[in-house]
Amino acid sequence: MPIRVYVGLLSGKSASLLTDPESQVELLRRQAQAELETHLSHLVLSGGEVLWPSSTLENAGVTDGAELVGIVRPAALANGDTALAFLAEDGRVVAWGDPRGGGDFWSVREHLHSCQQIQASYGAFAAIRDDGRVITWGNPDTGADSSGVQDQLYDIFQLAATCEAFAALRLDGTVVAWGSFEDGGDCDVLRDQLHDVRCISAADFAFAAVCRDGSVVTWGNELFGGDSSAVQHRLRKVRCIQCTARAFAAILEDGSVVTWGSEEEGGDSRAVQDQLWQVRAIQATSVSFAAIREDGRVVTWGDEKFG
Incomplete structure (x- = not known):
């Protein structure tokens, strides 16, 4: 009714x-x-x-x-390595900068209207329109070529990007990925696991998807966050995920934290694990994490020189 x-x-x-x-x-x-x-x-x-x-x-x-x-929705800006894209409040998108890095959008300009979200890899851009379709442009080697999955890019409501790949989340909870295979552009082997996905996070070379049951699925460069097998048994009831360039940190419902990826850039939190309880939120630089607890204390780990 x-x-x-x-x-x-x-x-x-x-x-x-x-x-x-x-x-x-x-x-x-x-x-x-x-x-x-x-x-x-x-x-x-x-x-x-x-x-x-x-x-x-x-x-x-x-x-x-x-x-x-x-x-x-406010206006938004997405920055690639050598180009920028601007999403205006009226849903139109314009880009400028290195033409080879996404600054040339003329071939898709007529499609870049009524957009609600934009995302950038190092050399390409992707935009979600209000009809749930996705438009891509820029360097084909860094995710601009979505022709192989274009028939799957419908009902999209979230985009995430690594350096050279994109992942799109559909309303039915499934995920579509394209771009560099090494950096997360292929998730076909995980199709049975990538269902009922709630949100996707992206580091520079890997993706992490949180499912409705609180489990996590990762793919991409295995050294930099794409392989979470060592901590998979702990990735239960995950509330949210934050990432540095090459590592991930997940906050569980009980306030504890699980990390994986490059040890030097935040993937190893063993030295502070006994302090990571009742964590409310985590922020990150490109190489380190900072967690704030319910008692107001802050716990940091990762590269000591940069955070």
Whole structure:
């Protein structure tokens, strides 16, 4: 049975929408965006909780008569190694810089409208449009050539990028990857594991996907985070993941932390493991991590010279 949901903006403008409780949050976002004629990044419950795009409205706790807040998507900038791309508030994208590194976008310019997210590898860019399709351009060797997976690039709501590869998350929880195989551009062998994925994180050479059950799937360069087999038994009930250039750190639901990847750049936290409890959040430089605990204390590890 359809339900009526109200989506309002901080400006006071609002929309009344009729939808199905089994419909996904992302579809409601698109519906609200069209009705409000404003590009939205997220929908938020009145209590402040951000709704996850792939969740159904029912699972997200959205009931008949619910009042949600639409967060207006700000302009965004993505930087490759030698070029930049700008996503304007109206959804248009422009790029400039080294033509070979993504600065030349003229061949796809007519498709770069109504975009909601952009991501950059070292030499290529990828943009998600509001219809869930993905547009790529730049150096084919660093992920600009998505022709081999273009038929799979639909209903996309998140992009992540390593130096030379991209990964896209679909509303059905599956993942599509392309670009350099060595840097994560191929995840076909993990297809049976990459389902019900909640989000994807990317270091420079590897990807890590967190599934709805809290497990983690990794792929890419095995030395720099693509191989998590040594800690896989501990990667349960993962809340979120942060990364340096070549290592990952996962916060579990109990506040403990699991790390893997390059030991010199944060992948080895054994020296501070007894201090990594009740961790609230983690931030990273390219070579080190800093974790803040519930008691306000900060724990650091990685390259001693840089953090």
